Amino acid sequence: MSQTNAAITVQAQHWQAVCSRTDLIAQSGVVVWFDGRQVALFYLPGHATPLFAVDNRDPKSGANVIGRGLVGELKGELVVAAPLYKQHFCLRDGRCLEDPQQALQVWPVRISGEQIELGRC
Template structure:
């Protein structure tokens, strides 16, 4: 998908506010409730797209802990390290670097004014 397609999709997406901008913590995760599940938001203000939204449930352990993971770079990818088994998930698409069978669901997310919004399916 090209960047222009991403821009069009973000403009036509339906959005739901999940928290305020001041609820976010730079270089860290916070967890919100969205459509019946926990979603981890990672705020990285130095990035072109500064907020990422991924499933908070670790696919290996089943525990809701991804929002407590450490954010960093690994193999040229922006990742979150799962707290329990230390597997690394790309924030861009949720894929696990160590095991291609594991992935986190990702959602479109944006900051609009003082609200953080997640795109509805």
């Protein structure tokens, strides 16, 4: 069964496998390499959208640490808290709840059989 991240409304034209389903850690992030950059995958089973893909680079510090951030819910949104400055990024669309000047890129992501795939538009 294939599950696509409903939060991304842009349709991917090409999908690329980036890791195995067994590489995911529930309620946490893992980092993969995709198109020359680090992408943080967050697996949240039990939610309507269980898988999210966002840029691993923290726009405030420039460090590749988002995949190590804590996930939770804030103001009705699933978020990841950046480890260094603790700003909260919405997993659905990448926006920063505290500072509209900051945002993370997001990618279409899906589970396809035993593979996790990221989409290119």
